[in-house]
Amino acid sequence: MAQLNTVIHQPARLRIMASLAALEEKPQIDFSTLGKLLKLTDGNLGAHLQTLEEAGYITIRKKFVNRKPRTDISMTAKGRYEFAEHVAALKQILS
């Protein structure tokens, strides 16, 4: 039976994980695009990303593109699995 995930269940983190899941295989999105997409401030987004990274659900990679710093966010295989489990658990509650 699927279990709810306390890290993912927080609303902002749930939306972050859903957004990354929507990118399907080999997903990657830059920090500012993700923040604007989900209407989260940089500070708020940064804090939630750190929590997700510590849980091993996402990876954060900083790099330079055209001499400008950029932060790319990707979902790990573990994150994808845990998110799918969480969604399954939510659906079980309703069924």
Next chain:
Amino acid sequence: MNITPQEARDSLAQIEDALTQTRNAIGQGASGGILIVWGAIWALGFSADQFAPKMAQSIWPFLILGGALASWICGARSRSRIQSSIAARIGIFWLVLFAYAALWFFLLHAESRPGHAGLQFNELIGQDDAAAQQQLGAFFATIPMFAYVVGGLWLGRFFIWLGAGVTVLTIAGYFFVPAWFNLWMAVTGGGSLIVAGAYIRRFWRQTYGPA
């Protein structure tokens, strides 16, 4: 951890909302620039069909190749912000559609098949060159619009309205202004694509900032 059914329902709604927003962003990412490019190509190509039909035959292949190259550049630029297998599949889908259109262009213009007598399209339907050319023009204009309608089911209603709207304009022009059909397509078809592209580009820049 225990939650109520209402909380579960709310969480699933939030997930669905984030999924939809992200898919829309993927769909819109490159399409603003691509629509502007193809709107300009339609405007130029159909204007040539109207005012210089003989020259148009040699202009169209260059326009289409240029459009394909510009579309690829637009797609590659949008990948820098959001990388997704969906975006790659959209690109492959357009390539397949392009090949399908090219195949039909060849089939409708093939004069003969090995071992069989064949007819050109305009001879087959018993009409003059201009009418047959308009039918071909309407057919090839509606192929990408059909793709926008179908793609819009996943990537946002905006594309459904765009595809359906330009298809209706094409049919209206074909039946009601046959003498000026190509000019009609240049202005209304090309114009719609340019306006739609500019709208998406403006929306994208306002929401996510310049690329």
